[in-house]
Amino acid sequence: MSLISPELREQPSLPRPRPRRHEPARLHFRTRAGRRPWSSVRRVFRLPSGDREVLWLYLLTRAGLWITAYCARWLFPADPGNRTTSSVFAPFQQWDWYHYLNIARDGYFPDGKGPWLSEWDNREAFFPGFPLLLRAVHVIVPHWTAAGLLISFVAGGIAVVALARITRLHLPSAKDPGRRAVLFFLLSPCAVFLAAGYTEALFLALALPAWLAAQQRNLPLAATLAGLATAVRISGLFLAAAIAVHLLLSARRHWRALPWLALPALPAALYAWYLHAYTGDWLAWKHAQERGWYRDFYAPWDAWSHTWTGAFGRTQTTGYALMFQAELLALLATLLLLALLLKQRRWPEATYVGLALCALGTSYWYMSIPRATLLSWPLWVSLAAWSLRRPRIKTAYLCLAAPVSTVFALTFLTGRWAG
Structure with a gap:
């Protein structure tokens, strides 16, 4: 009598496993968790999907500006009778660029x-941060304009990611x-x-990560980045003041960290000391702005009156008059933003x-x-909140801002900018 049941007897017999031949060992380089080490490195440098979308938007808008610059070379040549175009970099070689170039190439004096x-x-009106970096990048990128554009391209990508995270x-x-918020900003x-x-x-690229670090209570990093931002523009001191207010209003006041807030003033102090060594003037950069750009102090109502006359008093050519009109509109928009921030009790911003506003509205x-509205990140955060x-x-902004942005881009790229 068979001990195997009829059901098992009807099933086909399973094939016997073949003896395994010796195979060469495979190198997998795995960590203790069983994962390859470069996968963890890739996770560290991999941006979240939201940041990748922001960078994709940034690349698209950069392509649009480069196309505009390409067309400007053909449609608006310096000599209408030319049959050849200028250099591909020529549209970006305008106005203040030559000051940065001269400083990076020849120094201040x-x-x-x-x-x-x-x-x-009056080149000493410009802080040394950008020219120093331009000189360093020029070691790798021999063309000065290409080096400057590369700096702005990389820095702009960092800035839009930081703006998105702040929002x-x-x-x-x-x-x-x-x-x-980034869409409003880039258009x-x-x-x-x-x-x-x-x-x-x-x-x-320095100020927005500094603000993010302050939000995360990493004051040493915030102060360091704010100091580097001050080396680029005096506005870094305004950022440092906002960080100080944020720190003082936080639930846990970190009094021991307050000395870090003196760090952003160091680049401005060093630059003033350098200028004094050559000119004997501690405020040489401020006096250079007064000589070259009429940035001496005036009462706010006098500044409004002078700008209004330039915009509508027929004392300026039409191009300058239009730019003065844009200045008036930008001031009103900034005043409305300031009122909104005060109403919402967002004291640091x-x-x-x-x-x-005090610095720009009293010349x-x-x-x-x-x-300067580009530097005002609360504006773009507030616009995003309002549009939500x-x-x-959002539709109204895109329909109105896009054509104005194109006109302003053409104005700058063809050397007609006046503001």
């Missing part, structure tokens, strides 16, 4: 020249608010300066915007206020 000469270009911290429950009227060899992109007339409550705001 070459061959004994300085403000004691009548034909002096997410402010609007944690909203769906993808960071991308919305703003003066966004062309983020692509040019100017200081806006580099300043934001209000400190930053208010100090910048002989307004100059560079539209450009009222969806039509």
